[in-house]
Amino acid sequence: MVLSQKLHEAFKGTVERITGPRTVSAFKEKGVLSVSEFIIAGDNLVAKCPTWSWESGEPNKRKPYLPSDKQFLITRNVPCLRRAASIEEEYEAAGGEVLLDDEDNDGWLATHGKPKEIKSDEDENLPSMESLEISEKSSTKPVSSFKEDEDDEDIPDMAEFTEYDNIIETDPSTYLVAHEPDDDNILRTRTYDISISYDKYYQTPRVWLTGYDESRMLLQPELVLEDVSQDHARKTVTIEDHPHLPGKHASIHPCRHGAVMKKIIDVLMSRGVEPEVDKYLFLFLKFMASVIPTIEYDYTMDFDLGSSSN
Amino acid sequence: MVEPNTKKPLLQFAPMQSSVDEGFWHRLSSLKLNKLGIDDSPIPVLGFFAPCSHPRVSNYLTLLSESLPSESSEASLIPEPSHGNRNRCSVSGILYNTNTVESFHALDKQNLLKEEARKIWDDIQTGRAVEDCSVLSRFLLISFADLKKWSFHYWFAFPALMIDPPATVVNLSPASQWLSKEETESLSAACNEWRGSKSTADVPFFLVAIDPNSRATVRLLKDWEACQSNAHKILFGFYDPCHLPNNPGWPLRNFLALIFARWNLKSVQFFCYRENRGFADMSLSLVGEALLTVPQGWKDSVPNAVGWELNKGRKVPRCISLAQSMDPTRLAVSAA
Incomplete structure (x- = not known):
């Protein structure tokens, strides 16, 4: 499974190197974007939803077919108040007896307590191109955040050092935010940096997710899967190198993006709406919301597509 | 101490919070290995922040790989602020990256904070803060980058001048x-x-x-x-x-x-x-x-300052291990 994904990546990389970027528009015919259409759609997203911005990323990862200051789009610190995984588990629980807003917040804990479900799901799954390379790992070792990495037991735990008495700060003007998780729902809020790159092979945008816990410490990409619709979590969401940033990030695999966008465009056109290419990313982000339903990014913005009624 | 105003509620400020992008540690590691060596003099860095943009979460002071100077040898050790990006208001800071965990602990935190507070105070006195208001929100970062284990110990401070009696x-x-x-x-x-x-x-x-x-x-x-x-x-x-x-x-x-x-x-x-x-x-x-x-x-004198960031309510540094994305042997295994 891992091998097949690697082979596919190698194949994709080679194709990307030897083929030129798309220059002719096939937006309505295939649901894909040319490079210049991606820039037009990105400029419009940044103008209408100003929490998004263009960035240039790592200089050594820069793609020559994109302007150096418009390599990818990013919006940072997007809240995710609930785990998509736990919502679905609650929904599936018999008769909906688990309340979403249960005072004890049992629903939150349920995701961590049900590793078996994931396992059985995995056993049934045949390896496929879209499979996750991490799925086998996650069933054999506990998933934890980076700071608690089990391989690094010999790292001195700074929390055990208590000689920080040279910091004496008694300041009545500092508002101390409660840090006990039970006190405050907000502390269960994760945040996400969401970025959109241009995938030259599939000629579509591609979404990348970087997750942080409630104290803004990096989440292992595996934990990000709790915030992805479980229909997609171990199939279309993969963990790969980001094309413009260091490190591994969770990404929604773009192999079906063109086809789905084509369907959305067809539906619009059958209603007599002539879709415009600069609105592509608004449509695209609405479609992404089915994959990451609890991450609250700017997709809800009203946009005018002509005579559309949504 | 008993002023008429003490009857009124104190103005209490929510502390600034930090967020460090993985790219920051990647660039710090390669700077350390390829350029700085054992030179542990303080490095100017840039942090970025923006106004709160969602009713349920605060924004953070964020460090990215662009927060650090470029690695190329001819480039200066001062990162260039990027102007005009509304989601990236620059804040200047200083990084003390030590070579050993012992020297990390031995840093005189009280004095380092005082030193940064003094810079803010000087900029207020000279009027520079009126011309370039970004200097009002300086920050301080101390760290120890353990490049053998790919783990990073760090602690932020956001120096705030104390007004006495409090507002x-x-x-x-x-x-x-x-x-x-x-x-x-x-x-x-x-x-x-x-x-x-x-x-x-x-x-x-x-x-x-x-x-x-x-x-x-x-x-x-x-x-x-x-x-x-x-x-x-x-x-x-x-x-x-x-x-x-x-x-x-x-x-x-x-x-x-x-x-x-x-x-x-x-x-x-x-x-x-x-x-x-x-x-x-x-x-x-x-x-x-x-x-x-x-x-x-x-x-008449530099006011006292506070501002060391708490880690889950405690006065301790943070630690992040990036072995999964940085350790070459692990990368080789996961790529096999």
Whole structure:
């Protein structure tokens, strides 16, 4: 499974190197974007939803077919108040007896307590191109955040050092935010940096997710899967190198993006709406919301597509 | 200590919080290996922040790989601020990266914080903070990068000058309640224009002048004198990364110190500017009045400062292990 994904990546990389970027528009015919259409759609997203911005990323990862200051789009610190995984588990629980807003917040804990479900799901799954390379790992070792990495037991735990008495700060003007998780729902809020790159092979945008816990410490990409619709979590969401940033990030695999966008465009056109290419990313982000339903990014913005009624 | 004002509630500020992007540690590691070696002199760094952009979460001071100077040998060791990005208001900071865990612990944190506070105070005294207000929110970062284990120990401080006795607050409420409907609409439009213009989008401290016809304009701090003549109300505005409904964020602290030291005001109407999804949100933004009863002598020496970031409520450093994405042997295994 891992091998097949690697082979596919190698194949994709080679194709990307030897083929030129798309220059002719096939937006309505295939649901894909040319490079210049991606820039037009990105400029419009940044103008209408100003929490998004263009960035240039790592200089050594820069793609020559994109302007150096418009390599990818990013919006940072997007809240995710609930785990998509736990919502679905609650929904599936018999008769909906688990309340979403249960005072004890049992629903939150349920995701961590049900590793078996994931396992059985995995056993049934045949390896496929879209499979996750991490799925086998996650069933054999506990998933934890980076700071608690089990391989690094010999790292001195700074929390055990208590000689920080040279910091004496008694300041009545500092508002101390409660840090006990039970006190405050907000502390269960994760945040996400969401970025959109241009995938030259599939000629579509591609979404990348970087997750942080409630104290803004990096989440292992595996934990990000709790915030992805479980229909997609171990199939279309993969963990790969980001094309413009260091490190591994969770990404929604773009192999079906063109086809789905084509369907959305067809539906619009059958209603007599002539879709415009600069609105592509608004449509695209609405479609992404089915994959990451609890991450609250700017997709809800009203946009005018002509005579559309949504 | 018993002033009449102590009956009024103290103005309490929500601390600034840090967020470090993985790319920052990657670039620090390669800088350390390829350029700095064992040189552990302090490095100028840039942090980025933006006003709160969602009613449920505060924004953070974020460090990215661009926060560090470029690795190429001819480049200077000072990172270049990128101007005009509304989601990246630059804040200058300093990084003390030690070579051993022992020297990390041995750093005199109290003094390092004092040193940064003194820089802020100097910029207030000389008037530089009025010309370039970004210097009001300096930060300090101490770290130990364990490149054998790919783990990073670090601790942020956001120096805040203490006003003694502390400021009290009256009438803190959402801007939309504090102002009239016409003023709210006008201020909202003026703020969106300020944030939309490349030359002012990342200027985090500003003045709001409201004329008798309820028309609001946003001005630079250096226009304070000019605003006096025709303004009906003047608010001291700042980009507030905090989302809490009853507390202004940390940047207001040094701003109040500036306002008091420079213009000697005893009562300051402040405006915590916040956004929702990138646009001015006047019900999330706050307006309040801070009352200062500071004795004259306060200005004669550098005020005390606070600001070490808590880690889950405790005064301890943070640690992150990036072995999974940085350790070559692990990368080789996962790539096999």
